[in-house]
Amino acid sequence: MKREIISLQEVTFTYAEEDIGIRPAIQNVSYTINEGEWVAIVGHNGSGKSTLARLMNGLLFPQTGTVRIFGEPLNEHNLWDTRSKMGMVFQNPDNQFVGATVQDDVAFALENNGIPFEEMVERVHASLAKVKMSDFMNSEPHHLSGGQKQRVAIAGAIALQPSILLLDEATSMLDPQGREEVLQTVHELRKETDLTVISITHDLEEALLADRVIVMNQGEKYATGSPHEVFERGQELIDLGLDLPFAMNMSRLLRAQGVQLVADHMSEEELVNDLWTSHFNK
Amino acid sequence: MLEKMIFGRYIPGDSFIHRLDARAKLLFVFFFIMVVFIANNWITYGILLVFTFLIIKLSKIRLYFLINGLKPVVFLIIFTFLLHLFFTREGPIILDWKFIKIYEEGLKQGIFISIRFTVLVILTSILTLTTTPISITDALEILLNPLKKWKLPVHELALMMSISLRFIPTLMDETDKIMKAQMARGSDMTTGNMKERMNAIVPLLIPLFVSAFKRAEDLATAMEVRGYRGGEGRTRYRKLEWALRDTLTLLTLVVLAVILVYFRN
Numbered sequence: 305m306k307r308e309i310i311s312l313q314e315v316t317f318t319y320a321e322e323d324i325g326i327r328p329a330i331q332n333v334s335y336t337i338n339e340g341e342w343v344a345i346v347g348h349n350g351s352g353k354s355t356l357a358r359l360m361n362g363l364l365f366p367q368t369g370t371v372r373i374f375g376e377p378l379n380e381h382n383l384w385d386t387r388s389k390m391g392m393v394f395q396n397p398d399n400q401f402v403g404a405t406v407q408d409d410v411a412f413a414l415e416n417n418g419i420p421f422e423e424m425v426e427r428v429h430a431s432l433a434k435v436k437m438s439d440f441m442n443s444e445p446h447h448l449s450g451g452q453k454q455r456v457a458i459a460g461a462i463a464l465q466p467s468i469l470l471l472d473e474a475t476s477m478l479d480p481q482g483r484e485e486v487l488q489t490v491h492e493l494r495k496e497t498d499l500t501v502i503s504i505t506h507d508l509e510e511a512l513l514a515d516r517v518i519v520m521n522q523g524e525k526y527a528t529g530s531p532h533e534v535f536e537r538g539q540e541l542i543d544l545g546l547d548l549p550f551a552m553n554m555s556r557l558l559r560a561q562g563v564q565l566v567a568d569h570m571s572e573e574e575l576v577n578d579l580w581t582s583h584f585n586k
Numbered sequence: 587m588l589e590k591m592i593f594g595r596y597i598p599g600d601s602f603i604h605r606l607d608a609r610a611k612l613l614f615v616f617f618f619i620m621v622v623f624i625a626n627n628w629i630t631y632g633i634l635l636v637f638t639f640l641i642i643k644l645s646k647i648r649l650y651f652l653i654n655g656l657k658p659v660v661f662l663i664i665f666t667f668l669l670h671l672f673f674t675r676e677g678p679i680i681l682d683w684k685f686i687k688i689y690e691e692g693l694k695q696g697i698f699i700s701i702r703f704t705v706l707v708i709l710t711s712i713l714t715l716t717t718t719p720i721s722i723t724d725a726l727e728i729l730l731n732p733l734k735k736w737k738l739p740v741h742e743l744a745l746m747m748s749i750s751l752r753f754i755p756t757l758m759d760e761t762d763k764i765m766k767a768q769m770a771r772g773s774d775m776t777t778g779n780m781k782e783r784m785n786a787i788v789p790l791l792i793p794l795f796v797s798a799f800k801r802a803e804d805l806a807t808a809m810e811v812r813g814y815r816g817g818e819g820r821t822r823y824r825k826l827e828w829a830l831r832d833t834l835t836l837l838t839l840v841v842l843a844v845i846l847v848y849f850r851n
Binding site: 361363384387388392394396398399400401402403404405407408411412413414415416417418419420421424425428444445446460461464 | 759804808809811813814815819820822824
């Protein structure tokens with residue numbers, strides 16, 4: 305049994321406390337995330353998924369319910385300690401780049417946490433090597449692509465050697481190539497370390513990579529399960545304003561046209577394999 | 587159009603001057619401004635010119651960049667030169683034409699002041715041309731550190747400065763984009779009289795401000811998440827290293843001052 309790393313219990317949060325008429329941004333949400341898991345939180349705009357991110361790292365505190373991190377309730381005393389164990393990457397690559405150059409930016413969180421100079425240099429080099437940005441050490445942010453900036457942001461987050469990496473729509477402003485770069489980087493990081501990844505996204509291709517998916521709708525937890533279980537719901541997800549992954553959509557449309565397909569398809573590869581072998585199965 | 591307005595104008599290089607510690611360079615320029623005022627005759631101003639020329643040579647900066655640095659102040663130099671030329675009434679008259687009388691002392695003072703100005707502008711240009719803005723910020727933070735005793739928020743000021751420098755290219759790009767977007771909607775920014783042009787800037791500035799505030803908010807959140815809690819208990823990634831050459835450079839200034847004092851009237 306894996307150790308629990310983040311757990312929310314009956315959390316409710318509203319931005320407008322005085323205004324009772326307004327629906328809370330988060331309503332009675334509970335879930336537990338275990339060490340080493342990759343969990344995707346999906347939902348359309350306004351489903352409360354970004355608010356969840358802010359609740360998990362103490363940028364916001366819930367009105368009712370508790371947020372527990374490493375088994376301890378998150379409060380103002382352990383806030384900074386918690387943040388040092390949780391790296392976070394935001395949506396806009398430009399607005400989270402603090403340093404004047406790549407290496408300064410990676411060092412920023414280390415400086416904040418008072419890491420001694422010699423260790424800092426080592427960690428900056430190691431983190432940049434992990435995201436394959438070592439050649440850009442002295443580059444300034446405006447000379448980098450969006451995907452590269454996000455990789456630097458990941459390097460800055462993992463330099464602190466956190467247990468959790470929280471991606472808040474980290475790929476949504478990137479072009480397909482940049483998105484691929486970033487997801488590939490996260491994938492490789494997980495192979496090497498026991499990093500827990502929580503990705504908040506409306507991109508279902510990204511959710512497919514996760515071990516578990518939590519679907520949010522109107523501030524409430526709508527469904528949870530493996531990507532396979534969740535995407536089997538098909539039409540239900542579309543009604544929530546979500547898209548299906550390309551391969552699933554494609555196979556749905558093919559079936560509607562009367563093409564005989566054997567299984568459900570999560571990835572393009574599975575679909576292609578099923579298609580070219582479909583004649584043999586007859 | 588916007589590419590020309592590059593602030594800082596750092597030119598990468600590997601000259602002796604480039605390698606000097608930013609603190610040494612800052613202090614050097616600061617004390618040089620005082621030393622310049624010792625000069626008061628042809629020999630001493632001549633020495634200053636030679637000294638400056640040596641520094642230019644050492645910095646290996648192309649003269650083109652220095653002349654560019656001088657351009658904005660040329661008017662000021664000429665103006666002060668003329669002021670001294672016409673209004674100093676000492677020594678023998680060297681030109682007397684209708685109502686204009688030019689005295690020898692006026693001409694001399696005019697030339698001296700011009701030299702003083704030129705030398706100062708050249709040296710400060712060399713400082714910014716050979717030092718990255720970020721090193722200058724670091725150097726300022728360290729040099730101003732003692733002022734913390736009087737509650738001057740030195741760390742915060744330095745951080746503000748480095749973040750502003752970091753965002754200049756980002757906001758330039760943004761300005762360019764907004765400008766094109768507004769031009770595509772038919773706004774005309776390049777023709778018309780002064781007042782019309784001023785009015786045309788408003789639709790440029792408002793979106794720029796809105797987005798700058800949005801960016802500031804995002805940045806603040808990102809900084810908080812990454813554990814920024816002000817200057818207390820922070821370590822520094824950038825280290826400035828004071829070497830022997832930095833001490834020697836400052837000593838040349840003392841030597842220069844002694845020579846100037848010896849030769850002045």
